[in-house]
Amino acid sequence: MWNLAKIIIFNIIFGHFISTCLLGISKIQSDNNWVLIKLYNNGLLSDNQPWFEIYFWSYYWACTIMITVGFGDITPVNY
Numbered sequence: 001m002w003n004l005a006k007i008i009i010f011n012i013i014f015g016h017f018i019s020t021c022l023l024g025i026s027k028i029q030s031d032n033n034w035v036l037i038k039l040y041n042n043g044l045l046s047d048n049q050p051w052f053e054i055y056f057w058s059y060y061w062a063c064t065i066m067i068t069v070g071f072g073d074i075t076p077v078n079y
Helices: 002-030 034-040 051-067
Strands: none
Touching: 002 034, 002 051, 034 051
């Protein structure tokens, strides 16, 4: 049980680290970033959104990075 708890805690901490890095990247490049492209342009967020909603979206992307191999940018062209 303790080993399972350590894995879960490590994944939560590492996901938090990646999500804060993603938020930092969006603050550095404020004119064209993932928040504007994926969230604002698709109507998922507005200009007066609380900070924790943007953090939850970045945590979602962090989990996507940790769990999957890619983002779907390279796709197969035939069977």
